[in-house]
Amino acid sequence: MSESVVCAFERTEKGRKARREGFIPGVVYGKGVESVSIKLEQKDFRRVLQGRSMTSMFKLKLGDKVQNCIIKEIQKHPIKGEILHIDLQAIDRDEVIRLKVPVVFEGREKLASNRYLLQEFINEVEIMVKAADMPELISIDVGNRELGEKITISDLSISDDIKVLHDDDEVLAVVSAAKVDIKADSESASEDTAETDSNSGSESDGNEG
Template sequence: MNQVLALERIENPNTVRKSGYTPAVVYGKGIENPQKIKILKKDLLKLLRNNSKHSKVYLDYNNSRYFCIIKDIQFDYLNKDILHVEFQAVHEDEEVKVSVPLVYEGEQLLESKGFILEVYVSEVELEGKLKDLPDVIKIDVKDKKLGDKITVEDLKLKEGIKVLDDKDKVLAVISEAETSEEELAS
């Protein structure tokens, strides 16, 4: 599991950013009051390369290690910089509800067969012990046939993890790729 070092923040957010850090906050289990922290920007970018909102990470702060969920990441939409990150400290055995992204794998093979994947749902809400929850759910679609539907019931999850959506909810469908008139003419 990924970890990052956080330092106490007493400066204002703009000063923190100018000094190469990203302002953040951590709160939750084992933390009396929300703590203003800062994380070295390059360390945060490295952490976020493989993690995103709802990911589980360890935060080293004030001579302690906290098991956290990344609750929110605020971006500057003009230049894509990270403005602020929010971490929630939790116990690994705590029952939580989180939204987890779905990653569809094998779309290129579908396209080579003249099919497309129509995605209706890009994330599902799960409930379970935090340590058991996946960061993403991978769904292999390469062997799917025209008309196949991928539903919540098709998701393969560890025992003890519950999907909070209806088991018949359609997540994606395999459809025929539409051929443009130009492609037909050639």
């Protein structure tokens, strides 16, 4: 995915005032970079986030300077869900960085067809990688897994350029049996029985005639 550019402005006012004016308050920092309070236009920032992983790199234009950044943290309102504050990390493409990457489990439909479900324990992994080689996500196909089978860190297909900061035997997920809705099955069986009894009664009435 190509890198997008988002414009930022230096911020001197408090975050609340910036939000009232339609901006997202934040801060940008990094190795050898002075920490700067910034504000971003909400529409511009949403355009960059749309369809992107939190770990994807984008270009931040601050004044005359353009630098590569990743999102380190987003603070959101617990009820409204609006963005309250954002932390950005300025990085060099050759810099080795530490970050968390989401794990995407593919093949759930196939598990469901076998009346299995995937019980997740970990949905992101922490890695160290050169910024230029940073993956947006790590995917694994679980469609052919059997009941009770564990998916561990060692099952992930990861480039040798990436260092995973987890033990190989750490469990990401387990294939479990899907719960059967006993109440629904019971009601269905009762309806079938009632329908059978009704048909039997109708046949008996007809024979008496």
